[in-house]
Each structure stands twice: as C-alpha cells, then as structure tokens.
Amino acid sequence: MLTTSKIDPSGSDSQPLSFRDKLRWLPPKWLFRFLNWLGFRPAPVQALMDASMFMLPQWMYAVAKLNIPEMLHHGAMTSSDIASKVDANPDRIDRLMHALCQQGYFKLSLSNGTERWLNTAKTEVLIESHPNTIRPLLLHWVEDCYGPSTRLLDALSSQASAFELYHEQPGMDFFSDYLESRPTSHAQFANAMTASSAFTDRAVMDDFSWSRFDSVIDIGGSRGSFILPLMDKYTKLKATIFDLPNVIEASERTLSDSTMNSSGRLTFQAGNFFDQDTIPRIGANSAFILRNILHDWSDSKCEKILSNLASAMTGQDSRIILIELGRAGNRERSNMERGRTTIDLLMMTMFAGKERTTDEFKGLLNAAGLELVAIHKTRSIAQVVEAKLATAN
Ligand SMILES: C[S@@+](CC[C@H](N)C(=O)[O-])C[C@H]1O[C@@H](n2cnc3c(N)ncnc32)[C@H](O)[C@@H]1O
Structure with missing residues (x-):
C-alpha cells in the first residue's frame, strides 16, 4: 500500500x-x-x-408528504410546475429535486428545450399505491423514530431507551402508551409493518415448511399482513390473530369482509402476551408465530412472553416459530448483516429490544423451558427460528 x-x-x-x-x-x-x-x-x-446523510430522510419525507412522486407518476413536470401545484417556493423545490436527483431519486428529461422531472424506480416506491411501497415506513421512521434517535448518545449510558429519554417519560411503552394515544400514527405503524413484509414474506413462506401445521396463532399479528398471505397459500390452514384489544378491534373492522374471516378459518383474540390467562392453548401440529415481536423487547420481557406461550403448549408436536432478522454478531461484512445491524440499532433507539444472535436465542428459549429445533435461513434478511418445549418438560 x-x-x-x-x-x-x-x-x-x-x-x-x-x-x-x-x-x-x-x-x-x-x-x-x-x-x-x-x-x-x-x-x-x-x-x-x-x-x-442525516438530511436525506428529511428530503425524502418532504417530497413524499407533498405527493411529488404521485404527481410525476402521471407525467413529467418542471420545478416551477411542481412548486405551483404544491404551493411552495420554486427555487427551494428546484434545489431539493436536484439534491435528490444526485442520490438517484428523480431524473431530468429534456424535451423541446425544457427540462422536466421524472420519477426513478426509487421514487416510484414512495407512492402509497405502489405494490412495494416504502412510504409508510419512511413516514413512521421520520415522524416516530427520528426525534428519539437524537438521544442515542445519552441512551448508551442509561437504563432508559432513547425513545423514553426523548419523550422525558421513563417507562413509556411505544405500543401501549405512545401509539395508543395517537390513532394516526397507530394506523401508519400498522401500514409500515405491512410494507416491511414485502421484503421478506415470499421467502419466509417458501423457505420453511408451513404445510405441517393445521392451525397457527399469530401473536402480535396486527392487521394480518403475514397470516393472510400464508392462509392464501395454505388453503386448509386455520389461524387466529392475537393482539392488544385496540389493535384487534381495528383489525376485525378492517378484515370483516375478508373471505378467510367469512369462511371461519380466521378468528381474532384480544389479549396481552404478558398475561398468561389471555393466551389460547395450542395442541399438536399447531404453532404460535411471533413475527418481529421479540426484537422489540428486553431479555427479561422476552422470557416472560416465551414462558407464557410455553405454558399454553400441550406437547412436543406444538411449535413456537419466531420470524426475526437475527444478527450474526461476527466479523463478516455483508449487505444482509448491514440491514440487520441497522434494525438492531433502531430497536435500541425505540425499545429495550435487539436483534439476537443464535446463542442469544438459545439462551432466551432455554430460560423459558423451550429448546431450539433449528434456525432456518431464507432467501431474505429474515430467519425462521423453530422451537419446541424442552425435552425434559
Ligand atoms: C412490531 S409489531 C409486529 C406486527 C406483526 N407481527 C408484523 O410483523 O407485521 C408488534 C405487534 O405486537 C403487538 N403488541 C405489543 N404489545 C403487545 C402485548 N403486550 N400483547 C399482545 N400484542 C402486543 C403490537 O400491537 C403490534 O401489532
């Protein structure tokens, strides 16, 4: 060198x-x-x-909130056309568009001597109706997570999360305190979870053998963004969405017309995974599914959730299936691990949660009277962690 x-x-x-x-x-x-x-x-x-790069999400947020990608989807526009349509300063809109263009968002086309803006593939996915939209995730991250992330430095030497420090409320829970009192953020968060599924669902459904289950309970299943496509693929599968009462109320309302619901294959159960009495029991060939749940919680809270579920399992043929990103926690560098460590830091910012290594999963499961059967890799960033009651039980 x-x-x-x-x-x-x-x-x-x-x-x-x-x-x-x-x-x-x-x-x-x-x-x-x-x-x-x-x-x-x-x-x-x-x-x-x-x-x-601390600025980039704010630039993306501004154009998404002004629906500029939607406008350009219908045809190319000049900066001044855009500015007049959204009632903004033309010079500022023009500079914002140029800055985003340098990051691969928007491109300029020249026709009849006039330069007009067009979407790129990266701006098309900021449109709400796009099948792979990331818009609700962008809005959730900027509106709910950006402020808390400014307290990460203080959280490094505190028991509280950056989220609690930012809101100056020790013990504030993102789900039962923050979202509960903000219906718009709540609906947006549910949409963000649905949008994030697009990145992993197909691989999680195809790279794990779900066909062995007759029925599943999706713990923290929200609006059914995972369970509904799974039931579409496995047409005999019966499923229950289990979530907090206010979430179940909204999900029942949203899904009241779904064919699964009317055919009796889909049921809803309001409860709290910290309260063992609210958790339904499962038998053979059945599973509790927890997708993106444990990463929100501290080890002690995860042990409580898992031991409550273990108590509701009746035999060696029932399973707990965790769908989590996990974390290799080694020296290897890869795009997948970059994604996992990024989400790990989001969990550190918003919750006492984390993305866990294989040893950390084993430790949690063993402490709750369970044992790891296998960690199934998928053709996505998500992994499927399969667990059963510990053999000694
Ligand atoms: C990160 S979201 C995951 C949603 C869904 N599993 C997914 O992957 O899209 C966490 C879910 O857990 C639910 N939840 C949080 N605390 C809960 C509790 N104490 N009991 C039951 N569900 C809870 C939330 O309402 C939310 O739907």
Whole structure:
C-alpha cells in the first residue's frame, strides 16, 4: 500500500497515512480524472458524506408528504410546475429535486428545450399505491423514530431507551402508551409493518415448511399482513390473530369482509402476551408465530412472553416459530448483516429490544423451558427460528 507521512499542522506526528486518506495530496490531473471516473473517494470524503446523510430522510419525507412522486407518476413536470401545484417556493423545490436527483431519486428529461422531472424506480416506491411501497415506513421512521434517535448518545449510558429519554417519560411503552394515544400514527405503524413484509414474506413462506401445521396463532399479528398471505397459500390452514384489544378491534373492522374471516378459518383474540390467562392453548401440529415481536423487547420481557406461550403448549408436536432478522454478531461484512445491524440499532433507539444472535436465542428459549429445533435461513434478511418445549418438560 502507498503511504505518506501524515500532514499535521503541528508537525509533531508522523503516523503513516494510507492512500485512501490522502485528502490533501493533489494527484496529477490525469490521475485525478481517472480516480474520479472510477468513483474513488478518499476516506475523509466518504465519512463526511455519510455524516451529511442525516438530511436525506428529511428530503425524502418532504417530497413524499407533498405527493411529488404521485404527481410525476402521471407525467413529467418542471420545478416551477411542481412548486405551483404544491404551493411552495420554486427555487427551494428546484434545489431539493436536484439534491435528490444526485442520490438517484428523480431524473431530468429534456424535451423541446425544457427540462422536466421524472420519477426513478426509487421514487416510484414512495407512492402509497405502489405494490412495494416504502412510504409508510419512511413516514413512521421520520415522524416516530427520528426525534428519539437524537438521544442515542445519552441512551448508551442509561437504563432508559432513547425513545423514553426523548419523550422525558421513563417507562413509556411505544405500543401501549405512545401509539395508543395517537390513532394516526397507530394506523401508519400498522401500514409500515405491512410494507416491511414485502421484503421478506415470499421467502419466509417458501423457505420453511408451513404445510405441517393445521392451525397457527399469530401473536402480535396486527392487521394480518403475514397470516393472510400464508392462509392464501395454505388453503386448509386455520389461524387466529392475537393482539392488544385496540389493535384487534381495528383489525376485525378492517378484515370483516375478508373471505378467510367469512369462511371461519380466521378468528381474532384480544389479549396481552404478558398475561398468561389471555393466551389460547395450542395442541399438536399447531404453532404460535411471533413475527418481529421479540426484537422489540428486553431479555427479561422476552422470557416472560416465551414462558407464557410455553405454558399454553400441550406437547412436543406444538411449535413456537419466531420470524426475526437475527444478527450474526461476527466479523463478516455483508449487505444482509448491514440491514440487520441497522434494525438492531433502531430497536435500541425505540425499545429495550435487539436483534439476537443464535446463542442469544438459545439462551432466551432455554430460560423459558423451550429448546431450539433449528434456525432456518431464507432467501431474505429474515430467519425462521423453530422451537419446541424442552425435552425434559
Ligand atoms: C412490531 S409489531 C409486529 C406486527 C406483526 N407481527 C408484523 O410483523 O407485521 C408488534 C405487534 O405486537 C403487538 N403488541 C405489543 N404489545 C403487545 C402485548 N403486550 N400483547 C399482545 N400484542 C402486543 C403490537 O400491537 C403490534 O401489532
């Protein structure tokens, strides 16, 4: 590796710098153009650009709230057309569009001497009706999580989460306190969960053998975004959505017309997974499904949830199926692990929860009288963790 002495104004330190750190070294012009063409950026420039990324979700949020992607879906528009349609400052809209264009959102087309904006694939998915929309996730992250993330530094040395510190309410629960008193955020959160399913559902359904179950109970199943497509695929499967009373009330209302509901294959159960008496019992060839549930909770709360469920299982043929991202927790770097560690930090920000390693799953299950059967990888970021009552039980 090419090295040079570190440029230090005090001249006191002569630590060698790698080629990637040579910010102040001027290469010959031909080499500068070549490196630029290759997309090479010195490490300090990369870090600076990463640091500036705190703004990007706000830019995306602004165009999503103004429904600019929807407008462009119907045809190309100039910045001033957009500005007049959304009643905004044309210069500011133009600069926002140019900044997003540099990030791969929006592109310019030139026709008859006029430049007009068009959507790209990344802006199409900000449209609510797009089959792979990420809009509700973007709105949830910016409106509910962005503020709390400003307290992460303080949360690192606190028992409280960044979410609790931000709201100045120790013990505040995101589900039963925060969402409960904000119906719009609540509905948006349910939509965000549905939108996030699009990234994993197909793989989770195809890469695990669900056909062995006659009936399942989706614990914290919300609006049925996982269970309904699963029932579509396995047409004999019976299912119950179990969730907090206010969620069940909304889900029953939303799903009242669904064919599953009318055929009696889908039922609803209001309850609380911390209260053993509200959890229905399951028998052989049945399973409790917990999709994206345990990652919201601390180890002690997870042990309580799991032991309540274990008490409602009647034999070795019933299963607990966790659908979680998990975390390798090793030195390997990959896109999947980058996604998992990012969501792990979201859990750290909003809850006392975490994405767990295999050993951490084993520890939780064993403490609740269960044992790990297998962790099934899928063709997605999600993993299926299969558990049963511990053999000694
Ligand atoms: C992160 S969401 C996951 C929703 C769904 N399983 C999915 O993957 O889309 C967590 C769910 O757990 C439910 N929940 C939270 N606390 C609960 C409790 N104490 N008892 C039952 N459900 C609860 C929430 O209402 C919400 O629907």
